[in-house]
Amino acid sequence: MNDTVRSQVSAEEWAVRVDLAACYRLIAMYGWDDLVFTHISARVPGPDEHFLINAYGMLFEEMTASSLVKVDLAGEKVLDSPHPVNPAGFVIHSAVHEARPDVGCVLHTHTKAGVAVSAQADGLLPISQISLFPYASLGYHDYEGVALNDDEKPRLVADLGNNNALILRNHGLLTTGATIADAFLNMYALETACQTQIMAQSSGGKLVLVPQPIVDGILAQAELVTKGLMGQLAWPGLLRKLDRHDPSYRD
Numbered sequence: 001m002n003d004t005v006r007s008q009v010s011a012e013e014w015a016v017r018v019d020l021a022a023c024y025r026l027i028a029m030y031g032w033d034d035l036v037f038t039h040i041s042a043r044v045p046g047p048d049e050h051f052l053i054n055a056y057g058m059l060f061e062e063m064t065a066s067s068l069v070k071v072d073l074a075g076e077k078v079l080d081s082p083h084p085v086n087p088a089g090f091v092i093h094s095a096v097h098e099a100r101p102d103v104g105c106v107l108h109t110h111t112k113a114g115v116a117v118s119a120q121a122d123g124l125l126p127i128s129q130i131s132l133f134p135y136a137s138l139g140y141h142d143y144e145g146v147a148l149n150d151d152e153k154p155r156l157v158a159d160l161g162n163n164n165a166l167i168l169r170n171h172g173l174l175t176t177g178a179t180i181a182d183a184f185l186n187m188y189a190l191e192t193a194c195q196t197q198i199m200a201q202s203s204g205g206k207l208v209l210v211p212q213p214i215v216d217g218i219l220a221q222a223e224l225v226t227k228g229l230m231g232q233l234a235w236p237g238l239l240r241k242l243d244r245h246d247p248s249y250r251d
Helices: 002-006 011-029 087-099 112-118 129-135 150-160 180-202 212-216 218-225 235-245
Strands: 040-043 050-053 069-072 105-109 138-141 165-168 172-177
Touching: 011 040, 011 050, 011 105, 011 180, 011 235, 040 087, 040 180, 050 087, 087 105, 087 150, 087 172, 105 180, 112 165, 112 172, 112 180, 129 180, 129 212, 129 218, 138 150, 150 165, 172 180, 180 235, 212 218
Parallel strands: 138 165
Antiparallel strands: 040 050, 040 105, 050 069, 105 172, 165 172
């Protein structure tokens, strides 16, 4: 199937497919997957409103570049594939891709720590250095049941706004990025912040919040720390890690 799909797409699309398959594998490697029930989508380069999403029913650790399904904003496949698409995944991801042309990738998880924080009235707290990065660009979307209805899209998009991350109340986490690498780095920060928060709260002690002036300047500091590369700073190393473990995501 690899040769068949690769021969039908541009070199630019194939590069995105490889990165997206890698992102799925990394989510599995870090233990942030939920069997087959969450999604990562990526915009296909070019003028068409097409994006790639996982083959519904495949584990994240099984994802490959050629198994990803290409669909349009109506949810219709634009390249033949034997795999179905999860309708709930399509509703959430198509909403963001349609409203935010600056977003190249949307990443959604149901991790235990993420869901736990999503169920807290105060949401994410600025109590750790890593929490400040998502905290400074974060929205909240109230739970409306399994995301199957198109009429939820405007509310989800409004709640995300221009932020890089969204906590889906009682549901999980969502991050965006101009690239797949950026979306992954944003999720790494948000997920780690949630894990840290749950650990800190479990101690029962009083939590210390980072002062607001520091929070206000954190995104500029992030630009300096990553030398303007953001997710791309760590991405090549993550791909090397995957290649040592199992390079079949490239198939």
